[in-house]
Amino acid sequence: MICSMTGYAVKTRDLDRGSLQIELKSVNSRYLDFHFRVTEDLRALEMPLRELLSTRLSRGKVECRVSFNAAAARAEQLQLNGDLLASLQALSAQVRARLPDAAPLSVNETLRWPGMFGDQGIDFAALSPEVMALAREALDDFTASRGREGDKLAVMIVDRVNAMRDIVRRVAPRIPEAQALFTDKLRQRLVEALGNASDDRILQEVAVFATRIDVAEELSRLSTHLDEVERVLKHGGACGKRLDFLMQELNREANTLGSKSAVTEVSQASMDLKLLIEQMREQIQNLE
Template sequence: MIQSMTGYAAKTRDLEFGSLSLELKSVNSRFLDVHFRVCDEARLSEPALREAIAARVGRGKVECRVYFMAAAKSARQLQLSDELLAQLAALDRQVRRELPEARPLAVGEVLRWPGILGDETLDPEALAAAVLETARAALDDFCASRAREGDKLKAVILDKVARMRTLVADVAPHIPAAQAAFQDRLKQRLVDAIGSADDERIRQEVVVFAARIDVAEELARLATHLDEVERVLKQGGAVGKRLDFLMQELNREANTLGSKSVVSEVSQTAMDLKLLIEQMREQVQNLE
């Protein structure tokens, strides 16, 4: 399976003590880079979340967001904590003795104080377990979305490979005759300049130039690299870095092909190959 580095998933769970929401999204990155935006109640779960994500994701910039909203108590359950209220009142008096200009606690501030309406203590371990369970379910959807995107990118790359093979196959049969004609023209120019067709210097120059414009090796290496691209895609897994290297090698051969070209057909083919390679590189950079 080939995975894209672009993915998204979200899960929401209703718990006995509140509502939990978890969101995962990712974009391209050279390495695995995980960022968290976790509510205070779920901070305990962050190390387990990081471990769970690293076990399923190899590369990409991943953002994990966790939200928790505590369940509201019914009117029947609302009851002030006399002990905590007395402590707040004592602290309020002490602060205003030391700081006479300080304003007293407002009713709204008192009612929002943790635990003032009775036993509202949230079990952090229970919430952490719920977060991890929700994250595993979200990771299933997240990886599935990355795999679907990876399949699409694979099809695009293979299509570019097929088009490159067609370009090479179309131009290859015409190269020997085109190069031979160019060598004949070169020889005639040298004869016109030197004045003798039997001059050893002419033969040497033609032989040397023929070696310089021979592109058979570049075409063979292009075919080999294209075979490797197909093999890597068929093998699957984390292929992005390997394919990125192969794009560099393909581009190197296309550049050399263009620089050695002495006929317009080869020059145009080299340009078309470079365009396809760049299009493949853009897709490869999205793969894990």
């Protein structure tokens, strides 16, 4: 499977004490770069999450958000901390004995006193299995989204490869004839310029020039590189760096083709090829 470095997934699970959510999203990066946004109570899970994500991802700037929203307790589940309430009552009486004008504690202030409802805290350590299980589900969706995007990119790249093959097939048969006509013109100009120069001298100059404008080798290497692009796409996996290297090689051959061009057809073919290569390069930057 070909994967894009762009992906998104979010998973939510309702638990007895609240709602757990994990969100994954990624963009392009030369390397695998993690950024965690984890609630402080679950910070100990950052390393296990990093290890889990690393088993399935190899490139991209990945952001992982883990949040837990505690559910509000129902009134019938709440029990006052009698000892704390008695202590507050005694302390309030002592304060008012010393400061008669002091306002008594209101019901609202009393109920909001830390620990008034006993131990209502959440055992976040016990949430660890739930977090990791939900992370695996989110990772499945995340890699699937990257795979779908990668499939679209692969189709686009293959379309450009086919377009480049069409250009090569169209221009290759015309090159020998065009070059022959061009060398004939060159021979005539040399005869006119050199006057009584020997035929050997003219033939030598024409042969040297014919070698300089021969693009058969460039066209052959272009076809070989295009074959390799298709092979890499079929093989799948993390192939972005390999394909990026192939784009450099294709661009080098297209540039050489243009620099050696002696006819308009080859010059235009070189420009068309470079445009298609650039289009592929832009999309390959998104591949893992």
